[in-house]
Amino acid sequence: MRILSLSILLCLSQAQAQTPNDEGRVLKALPLDFDESPQQPAAAAPPPAPATQPAPIPIPTTEPIPIPAAEPALSPAPSPYPAAVEVFPIDQKPTGDDAVRLQIFLDHENFGPGVIDGKIGQFSELAVKSWNELHGHPLDSWTAVNTAARKAVPNPFAVAIVPEISEKWVDTKLTYKRSQQGNVKRMSYRSTVEFMSERYHTDIPYLTELNPNVKIYSLKPRDTLIVPNVNAFQIENLTGAAFKEDEALSQRHAVIDTKLNQVRIYEANLRALVVADPEAPASVANQSLIATFPITPGKPQFIRYGKWTMQNAVELPVWRYDQQLLDTGKRSNNAINIAGGPNNPVGVLWCGLSKPGIGMHGTSDPETIGRSRSAGCIRLANWDIVRIPGLLRPGASVEIR
Numbered sequence: 001m002r003i004l005s006l007s008i009l010l011c012l013s014q015a016q017a018q019t020p021n022d023e024g025r026v027l028k029a030l031p032l033d034f035d036e037s038p039q040q041p042a043a044a045a046p047p048p049a050p051a052t053q054p055a056p057i058p059i060p061t062t063e064p065i066p067i068p069a070a071e072p073a074l075s076p077a078p079s080p081y082p083a084a085v086e087v088f089p090i091d092q093k094p095t096g097d098d099a100v101r102l103q104i105f106l107d108h109e110n111f112g113p114g115v116i117d118g119k120i121g122q123f124s125e126l127a128v129k130s131w132n133e134l135h136g137h138p139l140d141s142w143t144a145v146n147t148a149a150r151k152a153v154p155n156p157f158a159v160a161i162v163p164e165i166s167e168k169w170v171d172t173k174l175t176y177k178r179s180q181q182g183n184v185k186r187m188s189y190r191s192t193v194e195f196m197s198e199r200y201h202t203d204i205p206y207l208t209e210l211n212p213n214v215k216i217y218s219l220k221p222r223d224t225l226i227v228p229n230v231n232a233f234q235i236e237n238l239t240g241a242a243f244k245e246d247e248a249l250s251q252r253h254a255v256i257d258t259k260l261n262q263v264r265i266y267e268a269n270l271r272a273l274v275v276a277d278p279e280a281p282a283s284v285a286n287q288s289l290i291a292t293f294p295i296t297p298g299k300p301q302f303i304r305y306g307k308w309t310m311q312n313a314v315e316l317p318v319w320r321y322d323q324q325l326l327d328t329g330k331r332s333n334n335a336i337n338i339a340g341g342p343n344n345p346v347g348v349l350w351c352g353l354s355k356p357g358i359g360m361h362g363t364s365d366p367e368t369i370g371r372s373r374s375a376g377c378i379r380l381a382n383w384d385i386v387r388i389p390g391l392l393r394p395g396a397s398v399e400i401r
Contacts, residue, residue: 076155077226080210081118082178090150091143093120098146100157103151104230104322106131107201108293110391112384115367116228117206123294123369126262130292136285157210158229164221165236166195174343178321178336187341187364192219198342199234200227201383203367233383238348240340243313243389250395252290254310255376256360257401258297261369263360265291265391291391295360296369296379303400308353310396313389316340317361342382349385353398359399361385 055153081096088098099120103113106127111134114123129139137144139241171188175181176294189195193216197204208216219225266288297303318340323333342348347362359377363369366381380388392398 021140075156076229077159079157080226090146093142094146096122097156098150101153101230102146102149104153104156104228105145107230108152110387112293112381114294114369115203115206116201116230117203118185126260126294130264130289133286138380144220146274150215153229155229155296157226160196160200160227161225162192162196162219162221162223162225166192166221169235170195171344178338181338182336184339187337187343189342191217193217196225196227198366198382199232201233201381220233233386235342235348238315238386240316243393245395246393249391249393252392252396254392254396254398255401256295256297256398258303258348259295259401261295263293263295264289264381291387293380293384294369296363304355304358305400306355307397307399308355308358310394310398311352311354312394313349313351314347317344317346319344319346347379347385348382349388350391351385351388360388
Protein backbone atom coordinates (compact mmCIF):
# COMPACT_ATOMS: atom_id res chain seq x y z
CA MET A 1 0.00 0.00 0.00
CA ARG A 2 1.26 3.39 -0.85
CA ILE A 3 1.69 6.61 1.05
CA LEU A 4 0.89 8.79 -1.91
CA SER A 5 -0.94 11.94 -2.62
CA LEU A 6 -3.25 10.26 -5.12
CA SER A 7 -5.98 11.89 -7.12
CA ILE A 8 -9.23 10.26 -6.08
CA LEU A 9 -11.49 8.76 -8.69
CA LEU A 10 -15.11 9.82 -9.08
CA CYS A 11 -17.40 7.35 -7.41
CA LEU A 12 -19.41 7.26 -10.64
CA SER A 13 -17.88 3.91 -11.53
CA GLN A 14 -19.49 0.73 -10.31
CA ALA A 15 -17.41 -2.03 -8.82
CA GLN A 16 -18.54 -5.53 -9.43
CA ALA A 17 -18.34 -7.57 -6.27
CA GLN A 18 -18.56 -11.29 -6.63
CA THR A 19 -17.77 -14.20 -4.43
CA PRO A 20 -15.23 -16.81 -5.57
CA ASN A 21 -18.03 -19.37 -5.72
CA ASP A 22 -20.50 -17.15 -7.56
CA GLU A 23 -18.83 -15.56 -10.55
CA GLY A 24 -22.09 -14.30 -11.93
CA ARG A 25 -22.90 -12.18 -8.88
CA VAL A 26 -22.33 -8.50 -9.58
CA LEU A 27 -22.56 -5.77 -6.98
CA LYS A 28 -22.11 -2.07 -7.61
CA ALA A 29 -19.18 -0.45 -5.89
CA LEU A 30 -17.08 2.61 -6.01
CA PRO A 31 -13.36 3.03 -6.31
CA LEU A 32 -10.83 5.45 -5.09
CA ASP A 33 -7.51 6.54 -6.20
CA PHE A 34 -5.85 5.51 -9.33
CA ASP A 35 -2.46 6.27 -10.71
CA GLU A 36 -0.76 4.79 -13.71
CA SER A 37 2.70 5.61 -12.37
CA PRO A 38 2.69 5.22 -8.58
CA GLN A 39 5.70 5.56 -6.35
CA GLN A 40 7.31 3.44 -3.65
CA PRO A 41 4.66 2.07 -1.25
CA ALA A 42 4.67 2.67 2.45
CA ALA A 43 2.24 0.70 4.53
CA ALA A 44 -1.07 -0.26 5.95
CA ALA A 45 -2.37 -2.05 8.98
CA PRO A 46 -4.66 -5.06 9.90
CA PRO A 47 -7.99 -5.98 11.64
CA PRO A 48 -9.66 -8.75 13.61
CA ALA A 49 -11.40 -11.75 12.16
CA PRO A 50 -14.42 -11.07 9.93
CA ALA A 51 -18.07 -12.09 9.95
CA THR A 52 -19.03 -11.91 13.59
CA GLN A 53 -17.41 -9.58 16.08
CA PRO A 54 -17.74 -9.88 19.84
CA ALA A 55 -19.97 -7.39 21.57
CA PRO A 56 -18.09 -4.44 23.10
CA ILE A 57 -16.57 -5.46 26.43
CA PRO A 58 -17.87 -3.68 29.54
CA ILE A 59 -15.96 -0.98 31.37
CA PRO A 60 -13.61 -2.64 33.88
CA THR A 61 -14.21 -2.22 37.57
CA THR A 62 -11.69 -4.09 39.70
CA GLU A 63 -10.53 -6.89 37.44
CA PRO A 64 -8.67 -6.35 34.13
CA ILE A 65 -10.59 -7.07 30.94
CA PRO A 66 -8.95 -10.05 29.22
CA ILE A 67 -7.94 -8.61 25.86
CA PRO A 68 -6.38 -11.50 23.92
CA ALA A 69 -2.71 -11.26 23.09
CA ALA A 70 -1.61 -10.48 19.57
CA GLU A 71 -1.73 -13.51 17.30
CA PRO A 72 0.57 -15.32 17.21
CA ALA A 73 2.31 -14.05 20.38
CA LEU A 74 5.34 -15.58 22.02
CA SER A 75 5.47 -13.34 25.07
CA PRO A 76 4.88 -9.76 26.15
CA ALA A 77 7.46 -7.47 24.59
CA PRO A 78 9.46 -4.82 26.44
CA SER A 79 8.39 -1.23 26.06
CA PRO A 80 10.38 0.79 23.50
CA TYR A 81 9.73 3.97 25.52
CA PRO A 82 11.52 5.41 28.55
CA ALA A 83 10.22 4.08 31.86
CA ALA A 84 9.33 7.59 33.03
CA VAL A 85 6.57 7.78 30.45
CA GLU A 86 4.74 4.94 32.23
CA VAL A 87 3.58 7.22 35.05
CA PHE A 88 1.81 9.72 32.85
CA PRO A 89 -1.01 11.58 34.68
CA ILE A 90 -4.23 9.61 34.45
CA ASP A 91 -6.31 12.73 33.72
CA GLN A 92 -4.36 13.88 30.65
CA LYS A 93 -3.84 12.84 27.07
CA PRO A 94 -1.36 9.94 27.29
CA THR A 95 1.92 9.33 25.52
CA GLY A 96 4.30 6.38 25.25
CA ASP A 97 3.02 3.02 26.53
CA ASP A 98 -0.17 4.60 27.84
CA ALA A 99 -0.99 6.04 24.42
CA VAL A 100 -0.54 2.65 22.75
CA ARG A 101 -2.57 0.79 25.37
CA LEU A 102 -5.33 3.40 25.09
CA GLN A 103 -5.49 2.93 21.31
CA ILE A 104 -5.54 -0.86 21.72
CA PHE A 105 -8.31 -0.61 24.31
CA LEU A 106 -10.43 1.67 22.12
CA ASP A 107 -9.87 -0.59 19.10
CA HIS A 108 -11.03 -3.62 21.08
CA GLU A 109 -14.10 -1.72 22.27
CA ASN A 110 -15.06 -0.98 18.61
CA PHE A 111 -14.26 2.72 18.94
CA GLY A 112 -11.63 2.87 16.22
CA PRO A 113 -8.64 5.14 16.99
CA GLY A 114 -7.19 4.90 13.48
CA VAL A 115 -3.69 3.52 12.96
CA ILE A 116 -2.24 2.24 16.24
CA ASP A 117 1.02 4.16 16.49
CA GLY A 118 1.20 5.66 19.97
CA LYS A 119 0.14 9.09 18.71
CA ILE A 120 -3.14 10.38 20.11
CA GLY A 121 -4.49 12.39 17.20
CA GLN A 122 -7.92 13.39 15.89
CA PHE A 123 -9.30 9.87 15.50
CA SER A 124 -8.09 8.68 18.91
CA GLU A 125 -9.64 11.76 20.53
CA LEU A 126 -12.94 11.17 18.72
CA ALA A 127 -12.87 7.55 19.88
CA VAL A 128 -12.33 8.68 23.48
CA LYS A 129 -15.31 11.05 23.22
CA SER A 130 -17.46 8.26 21.81
CA TRP A 131 -16.44 5.87 24.59
CA ASN A 132 -17.17 8.56 27.17
CA GLU A 133 -20.56 9.20 25.54
CA LEU A 134 -21.47 5.52 25.81
CA HIS A 135 -20.55 5.41 29.51
CA GLY A 136 -21.89 8.83 30.50
CA HIS A 137 -18.56 10.50 31.28
CA PRO A 138 -17.72 14.11 30.30
CA LEU A 139 -16.71 13.88 26.64
CA ASP A 140 -13.33 15.56 27.10
CA SER A 141 -12.37 13.56 30.20
CA TRP A 142 -9.32 11.30 30.07
CA THR A 143 -9.55 9.83 33.57
CA ALA A 144 -12.10 7.03 33.11
CA VAL A 145 -10.83 5.82 29.75
CA ASN A 146 -7.15 5.88 30.80
CA THR A 147 -8.04 3.96 33.97
CA ALA A 148 -9.98 1.39 31.96
CA ALA A 149 -7.18 1.03 29.41
CA ARG A 150 -4.51 0.50 32.07
CA LYS A 151 -6.56 -2.25 33.67
CA ALA A 152 -7.51 -3.90 30.40
CA VAL A 153 -4.16 -3.78 28.59
CA PRO A 154 -1.29 -4.58 30.97
CA ASN A 155 1.05 -5.35 28.06
CA PRO A 156 0.66 -3.00 25.07
CA PHE A 157 3.32 -4.83 23.04
CA ALA A 158 3.78 -8.46 22.04
CA VAL A 159 6.23 -10.52 20.04
CA ALA A 160 4.53 -11.93 16.94
CA ILE A 161 5.73 -14.59 14.52
CA VAL A 162 5.36 -13.99 10.79
CA PRO A 163 2.91 -16.80 9.88
CA GLU A 164 3.52 -19.27 7.07
CA ILE A 165 0.25 -18.18 5.47
CA SER A 166 1.82 -14.82 4.63
CA GLU A 167 3.52 -16.38 1.60
CA LYS A 168 0.10 -16.93 -0.02
CA TRP A 169 -0.91 -13.31 0.52
CA VAL A 170 2.26 -11.50 -0.58
CA ASP A 171 3.18 -10.74 -4.19
CA THR A 172 6.33 -8.64 -4.41
CA LYS A 173 5.80 -8.20 -8.15
CA LEU A 174 2.24 -6.91 -7.97
CA THR A 175 1.82 -4.22 -10.60
CA TYR A 176 0.59 -0.72 -9.83
CA LYS A 177 -0.83 -0.17 -13.31
CA ARG A 178 -4.60 -0.54 -13.55
CA SER A 179 -4.27 -1.58 -17.19
CA GLN A 180 -2.32 -4.67 -16.09
CA GLN A 181 -4.16 -5.53 -12.89
CA GLY A 182 -6.94 -7.32 -14.75
CA ASN A 183 -4.49 -10.18 -15.33
CA VAL A 184 -3.75 -10.58 -11.61
CA LYS A 185 -5.52 -13.36 -9.73
CA ARG A 186 -5.37 -11.59 -6.37
CA MET A 187 -4.54 -8.03 -5.29
CA SER A 188 -2.15 -9.19 -2.60
CA TYR A 189 0.16 -7.36 -0.23
CA ARG A 190 3.35 -6.15 -1.86
CA SER A 191 5.63 -7.10 1.04
CA THR A 192 5.59 -9.19 4.19
CA VAL A 193 5.95 -6.10 6.34
CA GLU A 194 2.84 -4.65 4.69
CA PHE A 195 1.06 -7.92 5.58
CA MET A 196 2.23 -7.64 9.21
CA SER A 197 1.46 -3.94 9.59
CA GLU A 198 -2.15 -4.38 8.48
CA ARG A 199 -2.46 -7.54 10.56
CA TYR A 200 -1.70 -5.54 13.70
CA HIS A 201 -3.61 -2.35 12.83
CA THR A 202 -0.52 -0.22 12.37
CA ASP A 203 1.79 1.00 9.61
CA ILE A 204 5.29 0.28 8.40
CA PRO A 205 6.91 3.40 9.94
CA TYR A 206 5.67 2.38 13.39
CA LEU A 207 6.82 -1.24 12.99
CA THR A 208 10.19 0.16 11.95
CA GLU A 209 10.26 2.29 15.10
CA LEU A 210 9.38 -0.70 17.28
CA ASN A 211 11.96 -2.95 15.57
CA PRO A 212 15.03 -0.77 14.88
CA ASN A 213 17.37 -3.75 14.48
CA VAL A 214 15.17 -5.68 12.05
CA LYS A 215 15.58 -5.54 8.28
CA ILE A 216 11.95 -4.68 7.91
CA TYR A 217 11.68 -5.29 4.14
CA SER A 218 13.40 -8.67 4.33
CA LEU A 219 10.92 -10.45 6.61
CA LYS A 220 10.09 -14.09 5.99
CA PRO A 221 7.88 -16.69 7.70
CA ARG A 222 8.91 -17.55 11.27
CA ASP A 223 10.69 -14.21 11.76
CA THR A 224 9.57 -12.27 14.83
CA LEU A 225 8.50 -8.67 15.33
CA ILE A 226 7.39 -6.49 18.21
CA VAL A 227 3.82 -5.42 17.42
CA PRO A 228 0.92 -3.66 19.16
CA ASN A 229 -0.84 -6.25 21.32
CA VAL A 230 -4.09 -6.01 19.38
CA ASN A 231 -6.47 -8.65 18.04
CA ALA A 232 -4.94 -9.62 14.72
CA PHE A 233 -6.71 -9.06 11.40
CA GLN A 234 -6.47 -12.51 9.85
CA ILE A 235 -7.04 -11.95 6.16
CA GLU A 236 -6.72 -15.68 5.51
CA ASN A 237 -10.14 -16.11 7.17
CA LEU A 238 -11.88 -14.13 4.42
CA THR A 239 -13.63 -16.41 1.93
CA GLY A 240 -15.59 -14.07 -0.30
CA ALA A 241 -18.74 -14.53 1.79
CA ALA A 242 -21.89 -12.53 1.05
CA PHE A 243 -23.66 -11.62 4.30
CA LYS A 244 -27.42 -11.96 4.60
CA GLU A 245 -29.97 -10.00 6.59
CA ASP A 246 -30.10 -10.58 10.32
CA GLU A 247 -33.12 -10.09 12.58
CA ALA A 248 -31.25 -7.82 15.00
CA LEU A 249 -28.35 -6.37 12.99
CA SER A 250 -30.55 -5.38 10.03
CA GLN A 251 -32.59 -3.15 12.34
CA ARG A 252 -29.63 -1.02 13.40
CA HIS A 253 -28.80 2.46 12.19
CA ALA A 254 -25.52 4.04 11.06
CA VAL A 255 -24.71 7.72 10.72
CA ILE A 256 -21.81 8.75 8.49
CA ASP A 257 -20.60 12.16 9.64
CA THR A 258 -18.65 13.67 6.75
CA LYS A 259 -17.55 16.65 8.86
CA LEU A 260 -16.02 14.58 11.67
CA ASN A 261 -14.88 11.79 9.31
CA GLN A 262 -16.57 9.18 11.47
CA VAL A 263 -19.23 6.49 11.11
CA ARG A 264 -21.37 5.94 14.23
CA ILE A 265 -23.43 2.77 14.68
CA TYR A 266 -26.55 2.67 16.87
CA GLU A 267 -29.00 0.14 18.21
CA ALA A 268 -32.44 0.04 16.60
CA ASN A 269 -34.46 2.33 18.82
CA LEU A 270 -35.64 5.93 18.80
CA ARG A 271 -32.50 7.23 20.46
CA ALA A 272 -30.45 5.74 17.66
CA LEU A 273 -31.92 8.34 15.33
CA VAL A 274 -30.67 11.22 17.46
CA VAL A 275 -26.95 11.69 16.95
CA ALA A 276 -25.34 13.49 19.85
CA ASP A 277 -23.22 16.55 19.13
CA PRO A 278 -19.66 15.32 19.84
CA GLU A 279 -18.80 18.78 21.16
CA ALA A 280 -21.68 18.90 23.65
CA PRO A 281 -21.22 17.69 27.25
CA ALA A 282 -22.55 14.21 28.02
CA SER A 283 -25.00 14.09 30.88
CA VAL A 284 -26.27 10.51 30.63
CA ALA A 285 -24.86 7.37 29.13
CA ASN A 286 -25.91 6.89 25.51
CA GLN A 287 -26.54 3.15 25.56
CA SER A 288 -27.75 3.30 21.96
CA LEU A 289 -24.22 3.89 20.70
CA ILE A 290 -22.48 0.65 19.68
CA ALA A 291 -19.36 1.55 17.73
CA THR A 292 -17.55 4.32 15.86
CA PHE A 293 -14.84 4.14 13.20
CA PRO A 294 -12.75 6.67 11.26
CA ILE A 295 -13.74 7.18 7.63
CA THR A 296 -12.78 9.10 4.53
CA PRO A 297 -15.87 10.55 2.82
CA GLY A 298 -16.20 11.50 -0.81
CA LYS A 299 -15.41 14.90 -2.21
CA PRO A 300 -18.11 17.36 -1.07
CA GLN A 301 -19.56 17.78 -4.56
CA PHE A 302 -20.03 14.02 -4.92
CA ILE A 303 -21.31 13.07 -1.46
CA ARG A 304 -24.83 11.61 -1.63
CA TYR A 305 -26.39 13.02 1.53
CA GLY A 306 -29.55 11.40 2.80
CA LYS A 307 -30.94 8.22 4.33
CA TRP A 308 -30.18 5.00 2.48
CA THR A 309 -30.44 1.29 3.09
CA MET A 310 -27.57 -1.17 3.24
CA GLN A 311 -28.16 -3.54 0.32
CA ASN A 312 -25.31 -6.03 0.53
CA ALA A 313 -22.02 -6.89 2.22
CA VAL A 314 -19.44 -8.95 0.32
CA GLU A 315 -15.90 -9.98 1.21
CA LEU A 316 -13.04 -9.69 -1.29
CA PRO A 317 -15.05 -7.74 -3.90
CA VAL A 318 -14.00 -7.51 -7.54
CA TRP A 319 -13.69 -3.93 -8.77
CA ARG A 320 -14.82 -2.95 -12.26
CA TYR A 321 -12.36 -0.42 -13.65
CA ASP A 322 -13.76 1.54 -16.59
CA GLN A 323 -11.73 4.57 -17.60
CA GLN A 324 -14.40 5.85 -20.00
CA LEU A 325 -17.00 5.71 -17.25
CA LEU A 326 -14.71 7.70 -15.00
CA ASP A 327 -14.05 10.28 -17.71
CA THR A 328 -17.50 10.65 -19.23
CA GLY A 329 -20.03 8.89 -16.97
CA LYS A 330 -20.83 6.43 -19.78
CA ARG A 331 -19.97 2.76 -19.62
CA SER A 332 -17.67 1.28 -22.20
CA ASN A 333 -17.01 -2.27 -23.35
CA ASN A 334 -13.37 -2.01 -22.28
CA ALA A 335 -13.77 -2.35 -18.52
CA ILE A 336 -11.29 -4.38 -16.50
CA ASN A 337 -12.32 -6.55 -13.57
CA ILE A 338 -9.69 -6.24 -10.83
CA ALA A 339 -9.51 -9.19 -8.46
CA GLY A 340 -10.21 -9.03 -4.75
CA GLY A 341 -7.54 -8.67 -2.10
CA PRO A 342 -6.07 -6.18 0.38
CA ASN A 343 -4.66 -3.99 -2.39
CA ASN A 344 -7.92 -3.81 -4.30
CA PRO A 345 -9.00 -0.12 -4.36
CA VAL A 346 -12.21 -1.00 -2.47
CA GLY A 347 -10.34 -3.09 0.09
CA VAL A 348 -11.50 -6.41 1.50
CA LEU A 349 -15.22 -5.71 2.00
CA TRP A 350 -17.91 -3.84 0.06
CA CYS A 351 -21.19 -2.71 1.69
CA GLY A 352 -23.42 -1.32 -1.04
CA LEU A 353 -26.15 1.21 -0.28
CA SER A 354 -29.52 1.75 -1.96
CA LYS A 355 -28.03 4.77 -3.75
CA PRO A 356 -26.50 3.13 -6.85
CA GLY A 357 -22.72 3.06 -6.91
CA ILE A 358 -22.31 4.25 -3.32
CA GLY A 359 -21.18 2.19 -0.37
CA MET A 360 -18.87 1.70 2.57
CA HIS A 361 -15.73 -0.24 1.77
CA GLY A 362 -12.14 -0.92 2.71
CA THR A 363 -9.02 0.59 1.22
CA SER A 364 -5.61 -0.28 -0.10
CA ASP A 365 -4.17 2.71 1.80
CA PRO A 366 -5.37 2.75 5.45
CA GLU A 367 -2.83 5.39 6.41
CA THR A 368 -4.74 7.89 4.24
CA ILE A 369 -8.06 7.46 6.08
CA GLY A 370 -9.33 10.89 7.07
CA ARG A 371 -6.96 12.69 4.69
CA SER A 372 -7.22 11.69 1.04
CA ARG A 373 -10.81 11.91 -0.21
CA SER A 374 -12.52 9.32 -2.33
CA ALA A 375 -15.14 10.28 -4.87
CA GLY A 376 -18.55 9.44 -3.43
CA CYS A 377 -17.96 6.35 -1.30
CA ILE A 378 -17.08 5.93 2.37
CA ARG A 379 -13.69 4.35 3.06
CA LEU A 380 -12.63 2.55 6.24
CA ALA A 381 -9.39 0.75 7.09
CA ASN A 382 -9.58 -2.92 6.17
CA TRP A 383 -9.33 -3.96 9.84
CA ASP A 384 -12.37 -1.79 10.60
CA ILE A 385 -14.56 -2.56 7.57
CA VAL A 386 -14.42 -6.32 8.26
CA ARG A 387 -16.21 -5.68 11.55
CA ILE A 388 -19.25 -4.18 9.85
CA PRO A 389 -21.07 -7.49 9.15
CA GLY A 390 -20.87 -8.21 12.89
CA LEU A 391 -22.48 -4.83 13.62
CA LEU A 392 -24.73 -4.08 10.61
CA ARG A 393 -26.36 -6.29 8.00
CA PRO A 394 -28.25 -5.65 4.78
CA GLY A 395 -31.50 -3.89 5.58
CA ALA A 396 -29.91 -1.53 8.12
CA SER A 397 -30.44 2.19 7.56
CA VAL A 398 -27.42 4.36 6.77
CA GLU A 399 -27.61 8.14 6.92
CA ILE A 400 -24.92 10.26 5.27
CA ARG A 401 -24.64 13.72 6.82
